[in-house]
Amino acid sequence: MTRNVAVKVDHLYKVFGRKPKDAVEKLKAGLTRDQLPSSTTAAVIDASFEVLEGEIFVVMGLSGSGKSTLIRTLNGLWEATDGSISINQEELTGMSPARLREARRTKISMVFQHFALLPHRTVRDNVAYPLEQNGVPKAQRLAKADETLKMVGLDGWGDKMPSELSGGMQQRVGIARALAADTDILLMDEAFSALDPLIRREMQEQLIELQGQLGKTIVFITHDLNEAMFLGDRIAVMRDGQIVQVGTPEEILTDPANDYVAQFVQDVDRARVLSAGSVMEPARAHITEQAGPRNALRTMRDNFLSATVVTSRDRKVLGMITDRDALKLLRQGENSLSSKIKPLDTVHRDTPLIDLFVPSVESPLPVTVTDQDDRLLGVIPRVTLLAALAAATPPTEEMSVLQAPLPADVVDAALNAEGGE
Template sequence: MSKIKVEGLTKVFGKKPKRALDMLAKGKKKTEILKETGLTVGVDQADFTVEDGEIFVIMGLSGSGKSTMVRLLNRLIEPTTGSVFVDGEDLAKMNAKDLRNVRRKKMSMVFQKFGLFPNRTILQNVEYGLEIQGIEKNKRRETAQTSLELVGLKGYEDSYPDQLSGGMQQRVGLARALANAPDVLLMDEAFSALDPLIRKDMQDELLDLQEKMKKTIIFITHDLDEALRIGDRIMIMKDGSIVQIGTPEQILTQPENDYVERFVEDVDRSKVFTAESVMIRPESVNLEKDGPRVAMQRMREAGISSIYVTKRNKELVGIVHATDVSELIKSNIDRLDSIIITDVPVVDKNTPLNELMDQLAVSTVPLVVRSDNKLQGIIVRSAVLGALSGSEVDFDGFSTPSGNR
């Protein structure tokens, strides 16, 4: 079951919204409805799901409906029609008490404006949500201190908001939201007011936190680069309607219409695609059961002159070259151990391509993509060039370890 499921969610601002609903049912657009009735369609019949533990980015230009959408998700704005299910429970049918409990314990929100109390210390700001829940003082202080450590603000507990930079104040807002231990974190343009360098630092901070905490995060932004950088999936909105939902790569490589295509045409793909995006499956042999003759046979079949060596659990050992394997066969040696080259160029699967270009340019063999010391794939220049040019590349094919073509 999805963490959040949205069905037929619509919000019309103005009196007698049924007029707008009837017009939407007939296929009328937001601009037509506004002109004829004076009613504003904030969100138009939205259907989507958010999976447990993913960063789901909702993006669009001003007036697209993204900020209205996030406020509908926790009923800060009442929907005109439709449902929002959180863990199978429909928020639209909850009474005030149950809804308040959901907001306090299951969903927390981080706003663009930090909203800190200037007369409270940083620690007191972070523990505020726990205080209004009636949590005992020592317990809420301990929880608040843990949250501050998570966002890198240990040591600032007794400072006041005006003593901190904008980026640090936003970290306090994030810590305050995390202190409630929510399942779902709603972030509305949370980094938009920050300077570019601080904004990137906060994006990195969020991704690091997500690695540790695995929260379900719904992140609102108008910045496509930000969306592509942090989102597991992205939902693009226009005039209150959902235009496309997909992974960053799907949005870049398979835009569903001209609107999305115009959105992505100027994106620096090298900052979006990662090593995992372009890696291909390598030929390999198992050190624990395969000898020189098996290695040579596989190289002949694949038309390659080097092959990777792993253990049974795919743990990477290194690479062997055909000339060395041939010498072992001539000497009637049955193991590959003596000729394995362990010094191979290794990269993490999440490394952006723009950080690999220099290494790729000088390496005489493909870069090895490794995760938990296991061989995941390799990167050849042709796959990288294909991804950056937007060409279709078969990432399931075989590689040529001896030539980083």
């Protein structure tokens, strides 16, 4: 599972204004950016991170946090003041302008917040623009442009002018243009921020789909935490020019590095970020198929349950059994549970919480979480699900039952009667 590093940023500084090098020295000596003279602005301070091949790496921060400057140093639109950037193991800092242009043509392309399409060219010519810069013959680049437009769902729009398209479509053209360049790395600067929310969600889904197909490395800039959480394989949170935390969405949500991040993630739609696996609890009460009705009933009684999960020996979920059915089997003198096992819906551990509500309501049991081999990993009682959304500590008691358990004396009587024989 070791993946190559596509972009490596090492102690990167970007300072605007007078005497930027001096400012970097001062920052390295421990001054904060507010202590610098007013003629200089430190936009990026000591940023270090690695973006792996084929991952969506999101840089998230509020406006003025330096994220737009950071992304522009990655393709050399801004020259780094100090530190280094390498793209596919090739050092970008200190490259000659001509080499830098070549790197931009062949390695890194970019999608812009306000689309930045050429308004005087057709959609097709816009998409073909990077190829034109690469010297691809006209017929070939137009064919490639059409192919790429198809990929983003704009088949047949090639002859239109950009102004004839809606915002969402224009940004698809922007994405198509970046894809047509056929670079491994895509920089996306607030690419969906100018779109209205419904279209934004659609574009996010499409981006993930495209990334799945093409395996591009994407560095995505956003100020929208929900977007960051939705898109990012990993997220870097920026504040005042510094990267305060790098981690997976769940790490950032469940283990914020400081108060700032914690405050920031307060408003996030946790239901979409957290997965079943991250909130589940150990399944304390489950029985194997071989256990028999007696053990099943005993387990349920001890745990105050009216039903429980039945697994095979290797923890594969087979279904569930209710206490009433177990009791019947016991009374009938059956030794196996198999005749009364009812089907049980399970969820995969990567399922986001948002998709657990319906199963949680419909199932008589806590939602059962499994791995890809359908093995039991844990359970999510309703209370745990709600607590996870509230960011509170999950309760210790399982409280999810549709039907009250059988009175203990009835069970005891039955157990004793059978046991007495």
